[in-house]
Amino acid sequence: MAAGRPPPSSTALRAFATVARLGSTARAAAEVNLTQSAVSKQILALEHHLGAILFDRSPLGLRLTEAGAIYLPYAEAALEQMGRGAMRLAERAAIAQPIRLHLVAVAGERWLMERFPAFAQAHPGIDVQFTNYVSESESEEPDIEIAHGSPPWPDREAHYLFGRxxxxxxxxxxxxxxxxxxxxxxxxxxxxxxxxxxxxxxxxxxxxxxxxxxxxxxxxxxxxxxxxxxxxxxxxxxxxxxxxxxxxxxxxxxxxxxxxxxxxSATGCWLTLRPQARRRAGLDELLAWLLAEAASFDRATRTG
Missing domain, CATH: 3.40.190.10 (Periplasmic binding protein-like II)
Structure with missing residues (x-):
């Protein structure tokens, strides 16, 4: 391979590693979701790229050459590292997405705001964005909503907080x-x-x-x-x-x-959330904290 040439594609590496494991382009094709012809072309392109024959071809199947055996662990390591990199990026993207919390003003004024610094200090990586108004043109719904009312709320998970x-x-x-x-x-x-x-x-x-x-x-x-x-x-x-x-x-x-x-009262302050919000990184920690703080607040104000 000439110096400075770009590395082979992940598709070629995946096809090579799969054929090496299965010994057949036909069986490998089903696993990598390509046609048998496409797998063969990827192998040939990789051999041309490397300037080495990777498989001995015979009626009994494909066997790694000495060059193929040398190259295989490096190809597998490259695929593993790319997979890990993609996973880390996905995790980072999930963490970077803020949790949008919509709440009635009085719940923020009389309950949440004075307590929230403790949560923020304990969980510095969880970004919570607050709002007490969502306009008609708002493109994204809040992940969590704290409002007065009474259940049920269609298609939303609901938890009682306080206020009855x-x-x-x-x-x-x-x-x-x-x-x-x-x-x-x-x-x-x-x-x-x-x-x-x-x-x-x-x-x-x-x-x-x-x-x-x-x-x-x-x-x-x-x-x-x-x-x-x-x-x-x-x-x-x-x-x-x-x-x-x-x-x-x-x-x-x-x-x-x-x-x-x-x-x-039949009504009270409730926390509701969309089922898909459960995928937000940090939401379980925030939800558990909110419910615990609300229960403590409710007990204190009832007996205080």
Whole structure:
């Protein structure tokens, strides 16, 4: 082989190594997914490339020549190294792909963001990209979605996180101005601060406390729990909010839960993921961590 000539193709090397093992171009053809004629042409091209005869040809089959026996282990090693290289590149590509996590803003604000640095430090090679909004033109769906709702979600794996424990909360000053709440029915004289995506909370509350058909004096709707919480702290009305999202305000006294009024909602915060997301490198570690952290958060806010 002349110096500087490019190395033989992997197809030629694979055909050569397979014929050497099987002793027949016909049997080798089926294994390497080529025609018998194509296998023969690959062998001849490799011999021309090397300037050496690799097989003795006889009616009984093909046997390696001395040159073929010398060259075979090098060809096999080259094929093995190319296979390993392709595998490493595939692994690298999988690791390089970020895990896309879509979540409602309040779950990030009140739960995930303050805890996530611990995961990032323990798993520096896992790239997680966060978003709380996916536009209609978004080309790729998130791998994991954390949202409020209730199962089932068609074609998605679902795991409950927290948020079913809903509490009635209000600022102490508001309750004082309104003469307090002596019974659940007194909520009808209050302004209700309602999340526009959780209209069922009022029905669930009234059903739980035997107030079916009751209506609040006034209702103001908001799009974010963070805004509802601030409005409640400011004394603009009472709110029905998952207890875990107002745990800090309840501990500080900025909000109170009069008469321990609340209910167990049919909806909660759930984690869902596409089945194909399971192929993402690092996803199993992230999923296990999220579920463990959510269970701890749920227990703490229920008893806290």
């Amino acid at each position: 424990d809903v509490a009635l909360v209000a600022a102490p000053g508001l309750l004082k101005r309104m003469g307090g709440l002596r019974r659940a029915a007194d909520i009808q004289k209050m302004t209700l601060l309602q999340h526009f995506q959780m209209p069922t909370f009022w029905a669930e509350f009234t059903e739980t406390h035997g107030l079916r058909g009751a209506v609040p004096a006034h209702t103001v709707r908001y799009g974010y729990y963070s805004v509802i919480t601030r409005a409640a702290v400011a004394g603009l009305g009472v709110a029905l909010v998952p207890r875990c999202y107002v745990a800090e305000e309840l501990v500080s006294g900025a909000l109170v839960n009069p008469l321990d009024l609340g209910f167990a």
